[in-house]
Amino acid sequence: MQEELxxxxxxxxxxxxxxxxxxxxxxxxxxxxxxxxxxxAPQVYPEPEAxxxxxxxxxxxxxxxxxxxxxxxxxxAYVLHTRESAQYLDRLRVETGRPIQAIEVGKSDVTAIxxxxxxxLDRHGDVPLALDLTSGTKAMSAGLAAAGFFFRRFYxxxxxxxxxxxxYDPELRRPRxxxxxxxxxxxxxxxxxxxxxxxxxxxxxxxxxxxxxAYFGGMVGRTGNQGWSLYQALTEMYAAWHAxxxxxAHRKGKGLLSxxxxxxxxxxxLNKNRASLRSQVDLLEVVSHFLKTQDLGRSEGVYGLAxxxxxxxxxxxxxxxxxxxxxxxxxxxxxxRLLARYGRRAEEPGLTPEEGARLRKVLSEITRKPEEExxxxxxxxxxxxxxxxxxxxxxxLSRKPLSELQGLAGVLQARNSALxxxxxxxxxxxxxxxxxxxxxxxxxxxxxxxxxxxxxLLGVSLEPVPLGF
Amino acid sequence: MQEELxxxxxxxxxxxxxxxxxxxxxxxxxxxxxxxxxxxAPQVYPEPEAxxxxxxxxxxxxxxxxxxxxxxxxxxAYVLHTRESAQYLDRLRVETGRPIQAIEVGKSDVTAIxxxxxxxLDRHGDVPLALDLTSGTKAMSAGLAAAGFFFRRFYxxxxxxxxxxxxYDPELRRPRxxxxxxxxxxxxxxxxxxxxxxxxxxxxxxxxxxxxxAYFGGMVGRTGNQGWSLYQALTEMYAAWHAxxxxxAHRKGKGLLSxxxxxxxxxxxLNKNRASLRSQVDLLEVVSHFLKTQDLGRSEGVYGLAxxxxxxxxxxxxxxxxxxxxxxxxxxxxxxRLLARYGRRAEEPGLTPEEGARLRKVLSEITRKPEEExxxxxxxxxxxxxxxxxxxxxxxLSRKPLSELQGLAGVLQARNSALxxxxxxxxxxxxxxxxxxxxxxxxxxxxxxxxxxxxxLLGVSLEPVPLGF
Numbered sequence: 001m002q003e004e005l006x007x008x009x010x011x012x013x014x015x016x017x018x019x020x021x022x023x024x025x026x027x028x029x030x031x032x033x034x035x036x037x038x039x040x041a042p043q044v045y046p047e048p049e050a051x052x053x054x055x056x057x058x059x060x061x062x063x064x065x066x067x068x069x070x071x072x073x074x075x076x077a078y079v080l081h082t083r084e085s086a087q088y089l090d091r092l093r094v095e096t097g098r099p100i101q102a103i104e105v106g107k108s109d110v111t112a113i114x115x116x117x118x119x120x121l122d123r124h125g126d127v128p129l130a131l132d133l134t135s136g137t138k139a140m141s142a143g144l145a146a147a148g149f150f151f152r153r154f155y156x157x158x159x160x161x162x163x164x165x166x167x168y169d170p171e172l173r174r175p176r177x178x179x180x181x182x183x184x185x186x187x188x189x190x191x192x193x194x195x196x197x198x199x200x201x202x203x204x205x206x207x208x209x210x211x212x213x214a215y216f217g218g219m220v221g222r223t224g225n226q227g228w229s230l231y232q233a234l235t236e237m238y239a240a241w242h243a244x245x246x247x248x249a250h251r252k253g254k255g256l257l258s259x260x261x262x263x264x265x266x267x268x269x270l271n272k273n274r275a276s277l278r279s280q281v282d283l284l285e286v287v288s289h290f291l292k293t294q295d296l297g298r299s300e301g302v303y304g305l306a307x308x309x310x311x312x313x314x315x316x317x318x319x320x321x322x323x324x325x326x327x328x329x330x331x332x333x334x335x336x337r338l339l340a341r342y343g344r345r346a347e348e349p350g351l352t353p354e355e356g357a358r359l360r361k362v363l364s365e366i367t368r369k370p371e372e373e374x375x376x377x378x379x380x381x382x383x384x385x386x387x388x389x390x391x392x393x394x395x396x397l398s399r400k401p402l403s404e405l406q407g408l409a410g411v412l413q414a415r416n417s418a419l420x421x422x423x424x425x426x427x428x429x430x431x432x433x434x435x436x437x438x439x440x441x442x443x444x445x446x447x448x449x450x451x452x453x454x455x456x457l458l459g460v461s462l463e464p465v466p467l468g469f
Numbered sequence: 470m471q472e473e474l475x476x477x478x479x480x481x482x483x484x485x486x487x488x489x490x491x492x493x494x495x496x497x498x499x500x501x502x503x504x505x506x507x508x509x510a511p512q513v514y515p516e517p518e519a520x521x522x523x524x525x526x527x528x529x530x531x532x533x534x535x536x537x538x539x540x541x542x543x544x545x546a547y548v549l550h551t552r553e554s555a556q557y558l559d560r561l562r563v564e565t566g567r568p569i570q571a572i573e574v575g576k577s578d579v580t581a582i583x584x585x586x587x588x589x590l591d592r593h594g595d596v597p598l599a600l601d602l603t604s605g606t607k608a609m610s611a612g613l614a615a616a617g618f619f620f621r622r623f624y625x626x627x628x629x630x631x632x633x634x635x636x637y638d639p640e641l642r643r644p645r646x647x648x649x650x651x652x653x654x655x656x657x658x659x660x661x662x663x664x665x666x667x668x669x670x671x672x673x674x675x676x677x678x679x680x681x682x683a684y685f686g687g688m689v690g691r692t693g694n695q696g697w698s699l700y701q702a703l704t705e706m707y708a709a710w711h712a713x714x715x716x717x718a719h720r721k722g723k724g725l726l727s728x729x730x731x732x733x734x735x736x737x738x739l740n741k742n743r744a745s746l747r748s749q750v751d752l753l754e755v756v757s758h759f760l761k762t763q764d765l766g767r768s769e770g771v772y773g774l775a776x777x778x779x780x781x782x783x784x785x786x787x788x789x790x791x792x793x794x795x796x797x798x799x800x801x802x803x804x805x806r807l808l809a810r811y812g813r814r815a816e817e818p819g820l821t822p823e824e825g826a827r828l829r830k831v832l833s834e835i836t837r838k839p840e841e842e843x844x845x846x847x848x849x850x851x852x853x854x855x856x857x858x859x860x861x862x863x864x865x866l867s868r869k870p871l872s873e874l875q876g877l878a879g880v881l882q883a884r885n886s887a888l889x890x891x892x893x894x895x896x897x898x899x900x901x902x903x904x905x906x907x908x909x910x911x912x913x914x915x916x917x918x919x920x921x922x923x924x925x926l927l928g929v930s931l932e933p934v935p936l937g938f
Contacts, residue, residue, distance in 0.1 A: 108633055114657040118664070122938065133611060138631045142602060142654055145614035146629065150657045153622075154667040160615065162607045164577055185611055188583040188619045195587070198623040210786055243787035244888050245895050291893045317679055318712035321790065324889050331891070419713050420793050421890065422800070424760045426714045469591065 005178035008033055013172065022172060030177045031063065035095055042071040043181040049159070052127035055120055056080065057113075057136030057144050062088035064163045064180075068132040069096045071182030072161065076124075080116060080140065082107040105140070113143035117151065125155035130184075134163040152187060160185045193222035200231065201467055207315065209239035209464075230259055230268055231467065234277075237284075238464055242312060246288040246305075253281035269468025279460040286457060296345070300457050302336040303446050305329075310439055311462050313432070320419055323427035326435040327382065327415050333442040334385040340449070342392050346380040349388065358391040359384070366405045382412040396445055408434055474647035477502055482641065491641060499646045500532065504564055511540040512650040518628070521596035524589055525549065526582075526605030526613050531557035533632045533649075537601040538565045540651030541630065545593075549585060549609065551576040574609070582612035586620065594624040599653075603632040621656060629654045662691035669700070670936055676784065678708035678933075699728055699737055700936065703746075706753075707933055711781060715757040715774075722750035738937025748929040755926060765814070769926050771805040772915055774798075779908055780931050782901070789888055792896035795904040796851065796884045802911040803854040809918070811861050815849040818857065827860040828853070835874045851881040865914055877903055 012029045016022045042048070054072035056065050058081040069077050069092065078101045079092060086104065093100050105112040117131065131148040133141040148160035164183045165175030189195045200215035213235035219228040233256040240249035257278060260271050270277065283304045290301020306329040313325035335346045344350065351359065356376055364371040366387055377384050386405065390397040397405075411431045417423030451458055481498045485491045511517070523541035525534050527550040538546050538561065547570045550558060555573065562569050574581040586600065600617040602610040617629035633652045634644030658664045669684035682704035688697040702725040709718035726747060729740050739746065752773045759770020775798045782794035804815045813819065820828065825845055833840040835856055846853050855874065859866040866874075880900045886892030920927055 108635070108652075110652075110654060111660045114660050118657065118661060133614075134607060137633070138603060138610075139633050139652065141607075141610065142614055142629065142631050145602075145611055146618050146654060147657050149615050149618035151667075154671065160611065162611050164606070164608050166577070183577075183579075183608065185579060185615060188587065188616050191580045191583050192587060198620075202623065243895075244789045247895075291888075291895075294893050320713045324793070328889055419760075420797055424763050426712075426716075426760075 002178050005030075005033060005037070009169075009177055012177075013169075016172060022174075026174070034063075034177045034180075035066065037178075038067050038070045039097070042067070042073065044071050045164075045181045045183050048073065049130075049184060050128060051130045051159075052076065053078070053120070053124045054130040054132060054161075055117065055144075056132040056134070057140040058082075058085045058088060058092070059107075059136035059140065060085060061135050062091055064134045065132070066092060066095050067163050067180055068134050068161065068182055069098060069100075071163065072130040072132065074130065077101070078103060078116075078120060080105050080113060080136070080144075082136075082140075085136075107137045108139040110139055110143035110146070113140060114147050117144065117147035121151055121155050121158065125151075126157065128157045128159070129155070130159050130161045132161045132163075132182075134161075149187060160187075193219065196222065197228070197231075197469065200235070201469070204235060204464060204467060207238075207242070207464075209235045209242065213239060227265070227268055230256060230265060230270055233259070234270065234465070237281075241284065241308065244308070244312075246284055246291055250281065250284040250288040253277070253284055257281055270465070272468050273465040276461060276465050279457075280462070280465070283457050283460050296332075296336050296339045299336055299340055299446065299450060299453075300455055302332050303443070303450060303455075304457060304460075306333050306439070306443060306446075307462060310436070310443065313436065319427050319429055319432060323415075323418060323432050323435070324420060326432055326439060327418075329439045330435055330442070331382055331385070333439065333446065334382070334389065336446070337394070337396075337442065338380075338385060338389060341394065342389075344388070346385055349380055351376075351388075355388075355391065359388050362387040362391045365402055366409050368406065382415060383409055386412065396441060408438065411435060471647055474499075474502060474506070478638075478646050481646075482638075485641060491643075495643070503532075503646045503649075504535065506647075507536050507539040508566070511536070511542065513540050514633075514650045514652050517542065518599075518653060519597060520599045520628075521545070522547070522589070522593045523599040523601060523630075524586065524613075525601040525603070526609040527551075527554045527557060527561070528576075528605035528609065529554060530604050531560055533603045534601070535561060535564050536649055537603050537630065537632050537651055538567060538569075540632065541599040541601065543599065545570065547572060547585075547589060549574050549582060549605070549613075551605075551609075554605075576606045577608045579608055579612035579615070582609060583616050586613065586616035590620055590624050590627065594620075595626065597626045597628070598624070599628050599630045601630045601632075601651075603630075618656060629656075662688065665691065666697070666700075666938065669704070670938070673704060673933065673936060676711070676933075678704045678711065682708060696734065696737055699725060699734060699739055702728070703739065703934070706750075710753065710777065713777070713781075715753055715760055719750065719753040719757040722746070722753055726750055739934070741937050742934040745930060745934050748926075749931070749934070752926050752929050765801075765805050765808045768805055768809055768915065768919060768922075769924055771801050772912070772919060772924075773926060773929075775802050775908070775912060775915075776931060779905070779912070782905065788896050788898055788901060792884075792887060792901050792904070793889060795901055795908060796887075798908045799904055799911070800851055800854070802908065802915065803851070803858065805915070806863070806865075806911065807849075807854060807858060810863065811858075813857070815854055818849055820845075820857075824857075824860065828857050831856040831860045834871055835878050837875065851884060852878055855881065865910060877907065880904060 008030055012025055015025050051072045051074040053076045054069060054074040055078045056068055058065050058079050077098055080103050081089060083104065089100060089102050103116050105116060131144050133144040145160060148158055152158050161182055161184050163180055166179040167176040169176045196215045196219050200212045203212035213232050216228050216232040216235055220226060233252050237249050237252035237256060240252060259265055260268060260274060286300045287304040290298040296302060309325045309329035313322045316322040316325060338344045338346060360371055360374050360376060363374045363384065380388060386397060411434050414425060414427065414431065415421060417425045419426055447458060477499055481494055484494050520541045520543040522545045523538060523543040524547045525537055527534050527548050546567055548561060549572050552573065558569060558571050572585050574585060600613050602613040614629060617627055621627050630651055630653050632649055635648040636645040638645045665684045665688050669681045672681035682701050685697050685701040685704055689695060702721050706718050706721035706725060709721060728734055729737060729743060755769045756773040759767040765771060778794045778798035782791045785791040785794065807813045807815060829840055829843050829845060832843045832853065849857060855866060880903050883894060883896065883900060884890060886894045888895055916927060
């Protein structure tokens with residue numbers, strides 16, 4: 001049949017050269033054969049798909065649209081036409097032998113095209129649907145393409161298609177009959193392996209490190225470029241960090257730094273932020289070591305952990321979780337302070353009778369209970385930690401007005417009754433704010449102490465490093 | 470100048486009618502004036518934008534591309550051309566007076582276009598960039614449109630543009646000179662207010678209810694349709710539920726049900742799932758009431774809360790948080806069981822000496838410590854709750870092999886040393902799995918009891934209801 005069309009084409013060309021009307025001759029000599037061929041076996045690239053619905057723009061070239069309808073092979077075909085191109089609708093029905101649903105749009109009204117496509121997708125978005133942009137004005141084709149690629153995000157069964165030709169006859173200004181084919185357009189995501197990096201980056205910037213890591217991991221296979229595995233390690237480091245698994249985070253970070261030093265990766269974009277990265281890995285190491293030794297004397301470890309908890313508290317939308325992070329940061333900072341400044345441990349404070357009396361007095365003031373009703377705890381919880389520091393004349397806690405501490409008392413006592421600890425209460429945003437204020441003051445004070453001691457951890461940014469692409 | 474072009478056009482038409490070559494006459498009579506006009510004041514719709522870079526496809530109509538380059542007005546212009554259209558590059562340079570960077574692509578090679586556009590975006594993605602699809606084959610235009618609308622997600626400063634004309638002269642088969650304009654295409658998201666519903670739905674399906682609620686809320690203003698505010702209430706209900714704020718979740722759900730009963734909203738898609746919705750709101754009410762009264766005798770409340778905690782534990786990727794949810798669910802279920810079956814409360818179990826001795830014996834077996842080293846706690850924690858139920862010959866806990874309980878002991882004791890409670894340990898996934906298994910058994914047993922009591926809460930799905938669009 002391909003051969004037959006070739007012979008026909010030459011005959012047609014001769015007839016035009018002899019002065020015939022090219023349009024009339026085409027319809028008479030060529031088109032019936034081309035149509036018959038497509039009705040029988042449409043040419044589709046890369047391969048025919050079972051579309052349930054097709055949507056077409058229609059301009060002044062109904063032949064292309066007829067081929068597109070036959071190529072898509074859908075049971076339901078919608079045609080977006082202009083007032084002018086309405087004249088071809090009957091021909092479309094007759095020559096394709098299919099029912100056509102016609103929708104009129106303005107020839108430059110892109111918004112109308114969006115609206116119609118969206119309406120059709122609302123109705124048919126769950127079945128394979130072809131959007132054909134072959135015919136129509138630039139506005140119509142561009143609008144259909146825009147709609148197609150935009151809505152694919154929400155309706156993954158939508159494909160954009162068009163009728164192309166492999167050979168154009170410049171003399172006749174027409175595609176050579178028989179070289180037409182319906183192309184099913186890949187989207188850039190399918191065609192380019194490296195596009196996943198953009199999705200990974202999107203997740204990374206939103207702090208969804210586990211998902212970002214999965215994308216980066218998949219890219220190694222798809223692109224054959226091991227450079228992506230360094231990004232995978234980076235995102236896994238942050239994922240573990242935000243899950244408070246510092247040992248794992250440190251292991252990932254250390255491995256990443258060592259790979260970045262290999263010859264093969266000296267030019268890797270992450271090496272541009274090596275200094276930031278190294279300082280983060282150092283912080284992870286210090287916290288990880290602190291957690292392993294459980295030694296509150298390691299003030300730098302407490303500092304790194306408390307800053308991480310504060311960050312997570314700020315990022316967390318759910319008060320019930322944000323409060324937990326903040327409570328724990330506060331407890332750690334108070335415990336560290338008690339040990340560093342006064343050599344006492346919360347689980348065994350070893351108070352002298354005189355200290356015990358002072359603590360009882362402070363607790364009585366803060367809780368507004370008579371002294372005789374105050375019970376001294378064996379292990380110090382949040383409130384008694386705070387009270388003991390004040391009783392010991394800690395500068396930060398002594399200079400606070402009593403009213404502020406009285407306000408905090410309820411918040412601190414609420415910890416145990418929080419829904420995720422042992423109680424049934426949901427912390428309120430206001431309570432968390434008060435907690436955070438105190439955490440901030442304690443952190444600043446600890447920072448000043450660490451600065452005097454020449455710590456290298458001050459000012460380490462907890463923000464994920466830029467990816468460099 | 471517009472008037473001048475009109476007169477020129479008529480003169481040109483006459484010249485063609487008199488038998489002149491249309492192409493040659495156009496270039497001689499019309500084009501210089503049109504070009505002069507666009508060099509001075511390009512026509513751009515809806516209004517000119519300050520593009521830094523423009524990218525164009527080039528086919529056999531260099532005039533349109535020249536207008537597009539002038540209309541975009543960028544300092545850097547890239548032109549994707551085919552081998553055939555390379556011949557026009559010099560003309561583009563001369564007539565636009567701008568440097569043009571040429572990139573050759575195959576005329577049907579869509580992937581090459583994607584690759585080139587991505588390469589250019591990697592380089593210029595942070596500045597306003599125009600992708601012009603006016604000229605070139607369908608494959609080239611479609612490829613550029615696909616790339617443009619796909620990459621806008623990641624590079625929001627990209628715009629897709631094309632040169633349109635308001636008037637086409639059918640006799641001359643050309644746009645009437647002076648009616649051309651560069652159109653900056655809106656994307657469907659900007660053009661159609663209701664598209665935000667798709668983004669909202671995407672967040673809803675991922676369980677990101679707070680973000681979904683923000684989108685639904687914004688839609689009321691954008692579309693003027695109050696129907697979206699019902700979706701906002703729905704998503705806010707789930708957001709509060711997942712933040713364990715049952716009182717707020719119940720308030721939102723109750724308000725939503727009441728609005729769905731109003732005449733105006735009887736046809737609202739959410740009414741299709743009214744039964745599911747009502748059962749969820751009932752569950753929220755029961756839990757909310759339980760939390761308010763803090764009465765563990767309200768078994769249905771414990772049931773609803775424990776199921777919610779289990780769901781959140783399963784959805785949570787971070788072990789440190791997943792463990793907290795599971796521990797709390799387990800504690801609640803054990804406390805409820807102790808009260809419902811044996812009338813004892815964890816905070817004051819009131820054991821007889823005989824029961825105390827039995828508890829000591831069971832604790833000694835489970836922890837593998839000599840009985841004399843076992844200390845009986847005042848308030849029962851997880852492990853002692855479990856042990857007491859076994860000591861009281863609770864059927865579920867008595868029939869468990871001792872080895873299983875011994876395995877659990879470490880997990881239960883680890884709760885207090887968890888990083889977010891009072892300790893510095895990170896729970897491991899294996900520990901959480903063991904916890905969840907026990908939660909599951911206790912829940913099933915509670916369900917059996919509630920079924921006997923004819924509870925209406927059994928089998929209520931915790932899954933968000935379908936949105937109906």
